[in-house]
Amino acid sequence: MTPHASLRLACALGAALVAVALAGAPAFATPTPTPTSAPTSAAPTASDALTPLVDCVQDAPLGAVTSRTVVLGYWSSASAPVTLTPGSGGDDLSPGAADRGQPSSFLPGEHHGAWLLTVDAAAEPSLIWTLGGRSVTIDASAPACTDATAIVLSAPATTSGTVAVSATVTRFLLGPPEAGTVDFAIDGTAASTAPVGAGGVARADLTAPAGPHTITATFTPASGSTLRPATATAPVTVTPPSGALSVAADSVVAGSTSVTVHVTRTGAAPVTVDFATVDGTAHAGPDYVAASGTLALAAGQAAATTTVSLPARAPGSPASVFFVVLQHATADVSGAVTMVSLPAVPAAAPASAAVGGTGGGGAAGAASALPQGDPTAHTPLASAPVGQDLLLLLAAGLITVGGVAGVIGLFRSVRPRDGLV
Known part of the structure; x- marks a missing residue:
């Protein structure tokens, strides 16, 4: 067999061996030691946000050829994925071919086992991987893959002063260690030490005030072990607890065109809650305008309001009610429903x-x-005929001025006529 054929066979066997081993190993999603050269800029550019990492090296002698398999990772301080084209000058291997299948897209955070590289250790005893503005040397001084460790650190955000953290210690080619300890610390303060148990897991409860923090987990192998220590970091935010939410509505009086609904709480943490109107004896459309949405209370904000429109209701409409309901809140809710009472509308008066x-x-x-x-x-009096009014006036005159004498004279003049008749 020619040397070139032997080299190709060795590379293939080495890659297959590492691929099979990694298939049964835990995912390496989070940190081994954070590089001391890692950028600290709050908003790094693509050229300085990336740091290449050598996770481990494993040599496999195959006759006259030594196949070297390298497990590589990276650390990105960027807040979004960074893309670099392999072999373009910013993502290169040297000496030799600059593009050897390295990744081109780099996610934020620390990543291990991102890709494998297999080389002839005798022909290329040392390589340099340049990523962005930083480089790392790949040679036999890197940890052996049977001894290298990594830590998957979990530190979920919390609304209390206690942070429950867990660290899973992993190895690249073998199962996780079940001995040793992990030291947990918040912002570099005194560490809390926890033993590594089944599955390589260690847990601790840490106390921290409200605000953003950095948790560091450091694995220390058991005495006499050949395993290498590892360190991981992760951010965590402790927010002050939010008081329970409640909802209430203003009173509605005759002629109201809307009603204001109030959502209140006593806490200071940001919170959101959805609201929606629900029919009771009142119905959306004729009695009120259906409404729904999301209310957001910023940090320190004690109340938020929304309005529900009220159309003019038909005369004779009876008193009725509808409800406003809270749901999908990001905080506890003490009162999720409020009732809105609509007054009766008087019937129309008859014509x-x-x-x-x-x-x-x-x-x-x-x-x-x-x-x-x-x-x-x-009620005014009815009008009388003009002639009747004149007779009444003459009669009144007879009864008043000299009325009595006039009556007597009238009788005297009539009686002689009667005698003549």
Whole structure:
């Protein structure tokens, strides 16, 4: 077999061996030691956000050829994925071919086991991987893959002063260790030490005040072990607890065109909650306008409001109610429902009972609020004929000025006529 054929066979066997081993190993999603050269800029550019990492090296002698398999990772301080084209100058291997299948897309955070590289250790005892503005040397000084460890650190955000953290210690080619300890620390303060148990897992409860923090987990192998220590970091935020939410509505009076709904709480943490109207004896459309949405209360905000429109209801509409319900809240809820009461609407007055018309003969006008024939209604006297008025005036004159003498004279003049008849 030629040397080139032997080299190709060795590379293939080495890659297959590592691929099979990694298939049964835990995922390496989070940190081994954070590189001391890692950028600290709050908003790094693609050229300085990336740091290449050599996770481990494993040599496999195959006759005259030594196949070297390298497990590589990276650390990115960028807040979004960074893309670099292999072999373009920013993502290169040297000496030799610059593009050897390295990744081109780099996610934020620390990543291990990102890719494998197999080389002839005798022909290429040392390589340099340049990523962005930083480089790392790949040679036999890297940890052996049977001894290298990594830590998967979990530190979920919390609304209390206690942070429950867990660290899973893994190895690249073998099962996880079940001995040793993990030291947990918040912001570099005194560590809390926990033993590594089944599955390589260690847990601890850490105390921290409200605000953003950095948790560090450091694995220390058991005495006499050939395993290498590892360190991981992860951010965590402790937010002050939010007081329970409650909902209430203003009173509705006759003529109201809307009602205000209030969502209140006593806590200071940001919170969101959905609201929606629900029919009771009142129905969306004729009695109120259906409404729904999301209310957000910022940090320190004690209340938020929304309004529900109220259309003009038909005369004679009875008193009725509908509800406003809270749901999908990001905080506890003490009162999730409030009732909105709508007052009854008076029936329309009959046309014959309206006020403001004129009429005669004691009848109330068309707009009057008084009933027909009401004696208190204003009724003018009917007009009399002109001749009858003149007779009444003459009679009044006879009864008043000299009226008595005139009557006696009238009788004296009539009696002689009667005698003549």
